[in-house]
Amino acid sequence: MNNFQFYNPTRIIFGAGSIEKLKKLVPRKARILMLYGGGSIKKNGVYMQVADALRKHELFEFGGIEPNPDYATLMKAIKSVKKNNIDFLLAVGGGSVIDGTKFISVASLYQGQDPWDIVSQGLASGIKKALPFGVVLTLPATGSEMNHNSVISNRDKGQKLSFGSEIIFPKFSILDPKVTYSLPKEQIRNGLVDAYVHILEQYLTYPVDAVVQDRQAEALLLTIHEIAQRTLQTDPPDYGARANYMWVCSNALNYLIGVGVPQDWATHGIGHALTALYGLAHAESLAVTLPWLLWYKREQKQEKLLQYGYRVLDQKMQKYSERIDRTIEALAAFFHSLGMPTTLTSYGLDPDQVADEVQTKLEAENFARGEYRDVTAADAAAILRMSR
Amino acid sequence: MNNFQFYNPTRIIFGAGSIEKLKKLVPRKARILMLYGGGSIKKNGVYMQVADALRKHELFEFGGIEPNPDYATLMKAIKSVKKNNIDFLLAVGGGSVIDGTKFISVASLYQGQDPWDIVSQGLASGIKKALPFGVVLTLPATGSEMNHNSVISNRDKGQKLSFGSEIIFPKFSILDPKVTYSLPKEQIRNGLVDAYVHILEQYLTYPVDAVVQDRQAEALLLTIHEIAQRTLQTDPPDYGARANYMWVCSNALNYLIGVGVPQDWATHGIGHALTALYGLAHAESLAVTLPWLLWYKREQKQEKLLQYGYRVLDQKMQKYSERIDRTIEALAAFFHSLGMPTTLTSYGLDPDQVADEVQTKLEAENFARGEYRDVTAADAAAILRMSR
Numbered sequence: 001m002n003n004f005q006f007y008n009p010t011r012i013i014f015g016a017g018s019i020e021k022l023k024k025l026v027p028r029k030a031r032i033l034m035l036y037g038g039g040s041i042k043k044n045g046v047y048m049q050v051a052d053a054l055r056k057h058e059l060f061e062f063g064g065i066e067p068n069p070d071y072a073t074l075m076k077a078i079k080s081v082k083k084n085n086i087d088f089l090l091a092v093g094g095g096s097v098i099d100g101t102k103f104i105s106v107a108s109l110y111q112g113q114d115p116w117d118i119v120s121q122g123l124a125s126g127i128k129k130a131l132p133f134g135v136v137l138t139l140p141a142t143g144s145e146m147n148h149n150s151v152i153s154n155r156d157k158g159q160k161l162s163f164g165s166e167i168i169f170p171k172f173s174i175l176d177p178k179v180t181y182s183l184p185k186e187q188i189r190n191g192l193v194d195a196y197v198h199i200l201e202q203y204l205t206y207p208v209d210a211v212v213q214d215r216q217a218e219a220l221l222l223t224i225h226e227i228a229q230r231t232l233q234t235d236p237p238d239y240g241a242r243a244n245y246m247w248v249c250s251n252a253l254n255y256l257i258g259v260g261v262p263q264d265w266a267t268h269g270i271g272h273a274l275t276a277l278y279g280l281a282h283a284e285s286l287a288v289t290l291p292w293l294l295w296y297k298r299e300q301k302q303e304k305l306l307q308y309g310y311r312v313l314d315q316k317m318q319k320y321s322e323r324i325d326r327t328i329e330a331l332a333a334f335f336h337s338l339g340m341p342t343t344l345t346s347y348g349l350d351p352d353q354v355a356d357e358v359q360t361k362l363e364a365e366n367f368a369r370g371e372y373r374d375v376t377a378a379d380a381a382a383i384l385r386m387s388r
Numbered sequence: 389m390n391n392f393q394f395y396n397p398t399r400i401i402f403g404a405g406s407i408e409k410l411k412k413l414v415p416r417k418a419r420i421l422m423l424y425g426g427g428s429i430k431k432n433g434v435y436m437q438v439a440d441a442l443r444k445h446e447l448f449e450f451g452g453i454e455p456n457p458d459y460a461t462l463m464k465a466i467k468s469v470k471k472n473n474i475d476f477l478l479a480v481g482g483g484s485v486i487d488g489t490k491f492i493s494v495a496s497l498y499q500g501q502d503p504w505d506i507v508s509q510g511l512a513s514g515i516k517k518a519l520p521f522g523v524v525l526t527l528p529a530t531g532s533e534m535n536h537n538s539v540i541s542n543r544d545k546g547q548k549l550s551f552g553s554e555i556i557f558p559k560f561s562i563l564d565p566k567v568t569y570s571l572p573k574e575q576i577r578n579g580l581v582d583a584y585v586h587i588l589e590q591y592l593t594y595p596v597d598a599v600v601q602d603r604q605a606e607a608l609l610l611t612i613h614e615i616a617q618r619t620l621q622t623d624p625p626d627y628g629a630r631a632n633y634m635w636v637c638s639n640a641l642n643y644l645i646g647v648g649v650p651q652d653w654a655t656h657g658i659g660h661a662l663t664a665l666y667g668l669a670h671a672e673s674l675a676v677t678l679p680w681l682l683w684y685k686r687e688q689k690q691e692k693l694l695q696y697g698y699r700v701l702d703q704k705m706q707k708y709s710e711r712i713d714r715t716i717e718a719l720a721a722f723f724h725s726l727g728m729p730t731t732l733t734s735y736g737l738d739p740d741q742v743a744d745e746v747q748t749k750l751e752a753e754n755f756a757r758g759e760y761r762d763v764t765a766a767d768a769a770a771i772l773r774m775s776r
Contacts, residue, residue, distance in 0.1 A: 001631040003403025008396070014648065015391025209628035211611045212635045219603035226599050240597035243389040247600045247648075256644070260402065260635075 001210040004259035010146050011172040014247065016239070018176045019046070019136060022053035022090075025172050026134060030088035033081055034061045035101050037093045044182035046138055050092055060084050065093065068275070069100035071116060071154040074107070078115070081108045081131070089131050091170075094139025095151075102150035102168040105130040119152050124165035135173040140180065140246040141191035141283070143198060143253025145173035160272055175250065177242040185232055189338045190283035192231065192245065195252040196224050197286040201265050202258040204294065204304050205371035210261045214307070217257040221312045223248045228338055266369035267293055270380045273358045278349060287340045288347070291332045292386040296379065297370070298324050344387040351388045355381035389598040392647035398534050399560040402635065404627070406564045407434070407524060410441035410478075413560050414522060418476035421469055422449045423489050425481045432570035434526055438480055448472050453481065456663070457488035459504060459542040462495070466503070469496045469519070477519050479558075482527025490538035490556040493518040507540050512553035523561040528568065528634040529579035529671070531586060531641025533561035548660060563638065565630040573620055577726045578671035580619065580633065583640040584612050585674040589653050590646040592682065592692050593759035598649045602695070605645040609700045611636045616726055654757035655681055658768045661746045666737060675728045676735070679720045680774040684767065685758070686712050732775040739776045743769035 013021050026032060034050060041047040051059065062077045080086070081104065091101035107115035109129045118124050137145045144150070149164040180188065203217040223244060230241035251257075270293070271285035280288070298305060302324060309315035309327030313334075317323055332342045344351045362377035369375045401409050414420060422438060429435040439447065450465045468474070469492065479489035495503035497517045506512050525533045532538070537552040568576065591605040611632060618629035639645075658681070659673035668676070686693060690712060697703035697715030701722075705711055720730045732739045750765035757763045 001403075001628060001635070003406065004400075006400040006402070007398075010395075012392075012394040014394065015389075018391065209632070211614050211628075211632040212608070212639060215607035215611045215614075216604060216639075219607035220600070223599045223603045226603075240389060240599075243648075244597070244599040247389070251600060251604075260631075 001213070001260040002208055002262075006255060006259045007166065008146065008169065008254055008256075010170045012146065012175060012250070013172060014175045015243075016176055016178050018174045019049040020053045021174065022050060022134070022136070023056070025174075026054065026057060026088055026090070028057070031058045031084060031086050032060065032088045032090055033077070033084065033086040034059060034090045034092055035065055035077060035097055035104070036061070036063050036091075037065050037067075037097050039063060040182070041092055041138060044138075044179065046092060046136065046179055050090070050136060060086065065097050065100045067096045068151075068153040068160065069096045069103070071119075071152060072156065074100050074103050074152070075115070077104050078108050087131065089133035090136065091133060092136040092138065094137070095142030095144045098135055098137075098142070098144040098170070099150040099152065101133050101135075102144070102148075103152050103163075105133050105168055106165070116154060116157075119154075119161050119163045120159070122163060124163045124168070127165060127167060130165075130167040132171050135170045136179075137173055137175050137246070138179050139183065139187060139191065140175075140249040141187075141194040143195070143250055145170060145175070146250040146254040160276060173250075175246050177239060177246050180242045180246065181237045185234060185339070188232055188245070189340055190281055191249060192224055192228055192338060193283040193287055193335060193340050195249040196221065197267060197283075197290055198252040199224075199257065200290065200308075201267060202261060202263050204301055204308060205262040205264050206301070207303050207307075208261055213257050213259065213261050218308075218311050220248055220252055220257065221308075225312070225334065228334075232338065262371040264369070264371050266375040266380075269362070269367060269369040269375075270358065270383065273361050273380070274354070277357055277361065278347070278354070280347065283340070284347070287335050287342050288344050288387050289383060291328055291335075291342050292383045293375075294328050294331070295386060296383045297375075298328070300372070342387075344384065351385050354387075355384040358384055389601070389648040390596055390650075394643060394647045395554065396534065396557065396642055396644075398558045400534065400563060400638070401560060402563045403631075404564055404566050406562045407437040408441045409562065410438060410522070410524070411444070413562075414442065414445060414476055414478070416445070419446045419472060419474050420448065420476045420478055421465070421472065421474040422447060422478045422480055423453055423465060423485055423492070424449070424451050424479075425453050425455075425485050427451060428570070429480055429526060432526075432567065434480060434524065434567050438478070438524060448474060453485045453488045455484045456539075456541040456548065457484045457491070459507075459540060460544065462488050462491050462540070463503070465492050466496050475519065477521035478524065479521060480524040480526065482525070483530030483532045486523055486525075486530070486532040486558070487538040487540060489521050489523075490532070490536075491540050491551075493521050493556055494553070504542060504545075507542075507549045507551045508547070510551060512551045512556070515553060515555060518553075518555040520559050523558045524567075525561055525563050525634070526567050527571065527575060527579065528563075528637035529582040531583070531638055533558060533563070534638040534642040548664060561638075563634050565627060565634050568630045568634065569625045573622060573727070576620055576633070577728055578669055579637060580612055580616055580726060581671040581675055581723060581728050583637040584609065585655060585671075585678055586640040587612075587645065588678065588696075589655060590649060590651050592689055592696060593650040593652050594689070595691050595695075596649055601645050601647065601649050606696075606699050608636055608640055608645065609696075613700070613722065616722075620726065650759040652757070652759050654763040654768075657750070657755060657757040657763075658746065658771065661749050661768070662742070665745055665749065666735070666742070668735065671728070672735070675723050675730050676732050676775050677771065679716055679723075679730050680771045681763075682716050682719070683774060684771045685763075686716070688760070730775070732772065739773050742775075743772040746772055
């Protein structure tokens with residue numbers, strides 16, 4: 001096991017009916033800016049539940065934070081923060097709204113010239129002040145409700161960058177599984193796949209005798225396999241499945257399974273390029289990349305692939321080499337069982353052309369990911385060429 | 389899954405060589421009282437490592453905190469806190485030293501008449517101020533380094549009580565697996581059993597569709613099975629095993645596996661009585677109780693016993709009733725494999741006499757534990773009568 005630090009002070013309030021607890025979680029005298037996305041919270045009742053819980057508070061709002069939250073939008077929110085003397089932020093949404101709120105939290109108090117520097121120059125870890133914020137989670141997937149990372153896009157500059165700092169842990173996150181009842185099946189499928197890939201990025205590398213973390217990662221993978229079909233049920237939705245879905249997504253990226261072990265994240269890097277160039281949803285971009293990346297790296301990753309296959313996917317045949325092939329196939333089959341394609345061709349994309357275009361983009365970014373930092377732009381192209 | 393809150397702000401600094409990080413973790417101007425137990429830290433080098441890391445700090449010390457820390461001893465430490473204007477505590481030890489430090493942390497700033505009220509009247513949750521403290525863990529077992537509970541004894545009053553409050557989370561805990569190298573085998577065995585039983589108290593109850601928590605609990609149990617024999621090796625000690633041993637103990641009682649599920653704790657209640665009356669070590673008292681309690685409650689607990697047997701102990705034979713018997717036997721066999729007895733008779737105690745005496749003691753305490761609060765003093769006696 002490698003040396004590590006673990007720190008996660010976010011308070012989780014979990015369960016049906018939890019949104020009303022907002023009234024005690026937010027300081028009584030706070031001037032609150034509630035941040036949200038495209039307005040689905042006005043249709044599914046969440047907006048009303050939040051407004052009701054905070055009816056005795058001073059509450060302002062800012063809607064319209066888009067998927068892959070844009071710097072320009074967030075700067076507008078910061079204007080509202082300053083104009084209204086806001087001292088508490090409340091993100092009501094999924095990963096994009098939460099990530100956007102994390103940026104607003106830091107940038108609202110930033111004294112420097114250009115707030116984009118916080119992201120592009122990695123200044124956040126040196127910053128000591130940020131507006132406190134809470135979360136009401138509406139779309140389980142990214143884990144942002146229980147970590148200190150944020151991914152922000154700058155469409156003017158054509159950039160999508162992440163930053164992290166201990167000052168952007170949410171003070172609290174409210175997780176009410178019932179808010180997922182109104183989600184389209186596709187978003188739930190995407191959430192399950194996103195969480196699943198988060199786990200594999202921290203697990204499918206090479207062994208460092210981290211038995212605890214390996215077993216904890218496998219626990220979350222087994223959970224997703226166990227609950228996936230029940231979670232996709234909509235008529236009626238299954239509360240227990242939705243509760244486990246919501247909690248497993250937070251646990252997939254709250255740092256616990258990732259401490260003391262090598263991490264990969266090449267699939268995420270390649271996936272981000274696919275989203276930027278072809279508009280694939282984040283989870284879709286991961287699913288067309290990961291099985292092929294594992295195939296491409298199956299020798300380097302063989303020990304963990306065998307462990308994953310044996311313990312999670314029940315691949316126990318005698319021939320080891322066969323086990324790895326069957327493991328990767330079983331992973332793809334699992335994605336298919338959720339209705340999630342695993343090839344670029346499923347989206348009408350030409351793998352050769354995509355490979356060339358992604359390679360050009362990643363070369364410009366000096367792409368180097370993977371547990372050995374040895375997955376280059378050329379490797380990404382080789383991986384994507386197989387995605388057919 | 390039941391509704392829950394999860395909150396754990398303790399910073400973990402993990403790995404060989406971590407003790408030197410104390411110098412940055414403790415505020416530069418702090419007046420520190422270092423608390424420890426019987427002096428083993430002077431023999432194994434930990435005392436010197438701490439003193440060296442804090443050589444530029446103002447450091448005082450208080451040794452002699454006994455196992456099952458006594459109120460009278462802790463009150464002496466509080467005198468030292470006041471006399472020396474201490475504003476930061478550092479627990480260097482195992483569960484007893486940490487639990488004692490938690491009490492000192494709260495009681496040092498307590499304004500009421502009698503600090504014992506904090507424990508006996510459950511006042512801690514209403515108290516807002518406590519001295520900040522950090523931990524250097526030397527004996528992995530109780531999980532106290534990563535939770536907000538504390539068990540304090542009052543030998544004058546013949547009481548042993550627990551209290552808890554969010555103000556007594558450690559600010560940080562340093563976990564260096566190498567400090568376990570000097571532990572006697574028996575203490576490691578005790579630590580493994582203590583952690584194992586902590587997990588089962590939160591797991592072996594009845595199902596509430598908490599797939600995440602069940603899988604996470606099983607992950608920790610499987611970890612202990614996987615590392616136990618390696619952890620007991622002493623010549624030379626196995627760093628990886630010791631690291632997993634240390635981290636699994638923290639994870640066994642940092643609340644993550646216990647949120648949203650029923651909990652039992654009857655074994656701990658009965659065990660405390662055995663320790664008080666016959667001087668059995670805490671882990672020994674658990675091991676002579678748990679298998680018999682499971683036998684006694686095997687119908688009520690059958691669903692989780694079957695799950696535990698199947699997933700953790702590989703009990704997959706066709707006859708379900710047989711599976712439960714074999715599961716309880718396999719648990720006892722696991723304890724035996726660590727050199728841990730599971731019967732009162734192993735200690736030369738007469739189960740019938742013990743049962744009578746424990747029943748009398750627990751009746752006086754209105755004992756009622758278990759996930760249904762239905763394990764009474766009479767049940768405890770019936771359980772202990774089987775321990776032969």
